[in-house]
Amino acid sequence: MLPLTLANLKMMARNRSTTFWALFFPLLLVVVFGLFEFDGFGSASLTVVDEAKTPNSQLLIQSLSELEFLRLQNAGGGESAARAALEKGDLDYLLLIPAGFGEAPSPDPGSTSAGVGLLVNANNVEQNQLVEAAVRHLVAESLSKEGPGDGAESVPPSVSPASLSIESVAVTQVRYFDVVLLGLVGLGIMSNSIISIAVKISTYRSQSILKRMLVTPLPIWKYFAAEIISYLMLAVIQAAIILAVGVFAFGAHVPGNLLWLLVLVILGSIVFLNIGFILSAWANTPSAASGMGNAISLPMMFFAGTFFSTASLPWVLPYLAEALPLTPMLSAMRAVSIDSASLWEVWPQLAVLTGWVVVTGLAAIKFFRFS
Amino acid sequence: MEDAIRVEGLTKRFGSFTAVDDVSFCVKSGEIFGILGPNGAGKTTTLEIIEGLQRPNQGQVSVLGLDVLRQPAQIKARIGVQLQSSAYYDYLSLREILVLLGSFYPKRLAPDPLLKQVGLLDQATQRVKHLSGGQKQRFTVAASLINDPELVILDEPTTGLDPQARRNLWDLIREIHQRGVTVVLTTHYMEEAEALCQRLAIMDRGRLVAVDTPQNLINRLETTYTVKLVVPAPLTEDQIISLNGGVSSIQTVERNTYLLRLHQAPEALDTVLQTIVGSKIRLDHLEIGPVTLEDVFLELTGNELRD
Structure with missing residues (x-):
């Protein structure tokens, strides 16, 4: 078994196209995501906690929602949940409208109506200036009107400092690049494991190399063990190179335990290798195997949340996405390496992945054919 | 001397198609035994059952005194097999392939003398894809000898070769035979069977039509x-x-x-x-x-x- 494993590794090293595609595509994406600053792009998210529920507060929310660069998110769990989201970096802005907002202030300047609070992510300096200015303007505008029906009044908008307080919240920011880097590790392993084993085995079958192995006394489980071990080693090397480029060339932050990450990489690779074995049984030619491998790995790449969160997908798609083997692999990989979780904390993902190992393993044994 | 192969009442069906139909024959130790027949006669299926690649529907097959169904691993260790149109790893050299194949056997030969014997020592570091058709076939024969087998089974070893390469391969097969190795080969070339084989089985459409020496087969004919x-x-x-x-x-x-x-x-x-x-x-x-x-x-x- 050892000579066969070593021979497999030797062949992989000599087969430049395998090595190239195992690394080229993921590394290209690492470079793309590393060079472009995706964190600065797009709209910022804002949650409004409205305790006033007055015409003025409604007007404020209405005008905020019309701003193109702000995306209003529902405050599902109230102020505390929104604060937590902000601290985790999941939310960019939190606007607190206190009870009594917009009601006629008492003539005493010392007792103005309660001020609006804007909580911002301290990391987004440039964006914060823009959003602060916009919110300040809209708060003033909404206060200057008595209500929606009273828009004729043309008092220039101004707001007393007391009516808008800004709080900058220190956020342990997770960069999008860190998240996507782990996605790319998973993507590289998935597509390489599925496609290269499917192509290799169908090539070996069409050239009778599998049969040639069968006429030797080598027990067949040793043959598969050698194939799987050599591909697992390739997957680990692949993961190490992609991570290293992300960390050293583009400053990704991967503080977690690499040993846990290794466990997840191996577990995930076994699932994808099994899928590759299954495909090789269905494909009659190597090119059919390659096509099938792509047909499975490309949709999985998107639906497993390699690049984008799949939570906003319509219909039952988010649940389907959860069921894909790459999804728990990626979420567990991100948890252990970015949030420094331990393996025990990601047990649900581990359980799903292990289930996939068993199911695909049994299917591979059932469907595999030598000729 | 004990028979190298005994086949009794062998039948193999694929669905409703009977590929091998109640075939019986023996191969004696130390002979070159040929199975002659057109494509689809059931030659390869018969060999694959002998090699342990397929299970028969009926019949008994023993190789070197061992039952193919009960002791396949012991048989595989002692026989050498060349498959019809089997390729080898693209990214290994000839020597590396022989070392790798040898590692699967309890007993193995050194790769270089074997390559020398088939005239491929100069190509030891080359890949299979760079060999000519005749060299490729000689290499697959060498690969079947890596475990120093008592019996080699060659499935259409000369198909697709030019006449010169075919004659070179015949010489190689005779040389192997002279070292005391029993050789079983299939062919659809009459002159090959006549030139090489001491005894012949003629197969057609899954049935065994005759088993005898080439000369006896000819003498049996009415045609003169x-x-x-x-x-x-x-x-x-x-x-x-x-x-x-x-x-x-x-x-x-x-x-x-x-x-x-x-x-x-x-x-x-x-x-x-x-x-x-x-x-x-x-x-x-x-x-x-x-x-x-x-x-x-x-x-x-x-x-x-x-x-």
Whole structure:
């Protein structure tokens, strides 16, 4: 078994196209995501906690929602949940409208109506200036009107400092690049494991190399063990190179335990290798195997949340996405390496992945054919 | 001496198709045994059952005294197999492939003397894809010898080779045989079976038609001579009928080329020649030849002649 494993590794090293595609595509994406600053792009998210529920507060929310660069998110769990989201970096802005907002202030300047609070992510300096200015303007505008029906009044908008307080919240920011880097590790392993084993085995079958192995006394489980071990080693090397480029060339932050990450990489690779074995049984030619491998790995790449969160997908798609083997692999990989979780904390993902190992393993044994 | 292979009542069906139909034969230790037959005769299926690649539906097969179903691993360790059109790893050199294959066996030979024996030592560091057709076949034979087997099974070793490469391979097979290795090979070339094999099994459509030495098979035939006629214009019906008088069969090989098979020479030969002269058949070419295995095969299996 050892000579066969070593021979497999030797062949992989000599087969430049395998090595190239195992690394080229993921590394290209690492470079793309590393060079472009995706964190600065797009709209910022804002949650409004409205305790006033007055015409003025409604007007404020209405005008905020019309701003193109702000995306209003529902405050599902109230102020505390929104604060937590902000601290985790999941939310960019939190606007607190206190009870009594917009009601006629008492003539005493010392007792103005309660001020609006804007909580911002301290990391987004440039964006914060823009959003602060916009919110300040809209708060003033909404206060200057008595209500929606009273828009004729043309008092220039101004707001007393007391009516808008800004709080900058220190956020342990997770960069999008860190998240996507782990996605790319998973993507590289998935597509390489599925496609290269499917192509290799169908090539070996069409050239009778599998049969040639069968006429030797080598027990067949040793043959598969050698194939799987050599591909697992390739997957680990692949993961190490992609991570290293992300960390050293583009400053990704991967503080977690690499040993846990290794466990997840191996577990995930076994699932994808099994899928590759299954495909090789269905494909009659190597090119059919390659096509099938792509047909499975490309949709999985998107639906497993390699690049984008799949939570906003319509219909039952988010649940389907959860069921894909790459999804728990990626979420567990991100948890252990970015949030420094331990393996025990990601047990649900581990359980799903292990289930996939068993199911695909049994299917591979059932469907595999030598000729 | 113990038989190297015993096959008794072997039957293999694929669905409703019977690939091997109640076949029995023995291969004696130390002989070159050929299985001759056209494509689809069941030669490869028979070999694959002997090699342990397929399970028979019925029948017993033992190899080197071991049962193929009960002791496949022991058999595999002691036999060498060359598969029909089997390729080898693209990214390993010849020497590396032999070392790798050898690692699967309890007993193995050094790769370089083996490569030297098949005349490929200079190519030891090359890849299989850079070899010529003849070199490739010699390499697959070398690969089948890596475990120093007592029996080698070669499935159509010379198919697709040019005549020179084929003769080189014959020499190699004879050399292996002279070292005391039992050789079983399949072929659909009559002259190959005749030149190489000490005993022959003739298969057709899954059935075993005959097993004997090539000479005995030929002697068994009623046909004793063949006469080939090449004429400038096709023969008329009448001419064919008159020729057929003393002849067992007449076959149109090509337009203007006819093959006559004679039963009782020299009387039949005399009749044919007289008919040719008498019916004023003009000849471009006339060839009188001995019977070959080709004729044996046609007589035992074929109805192409009598259609």
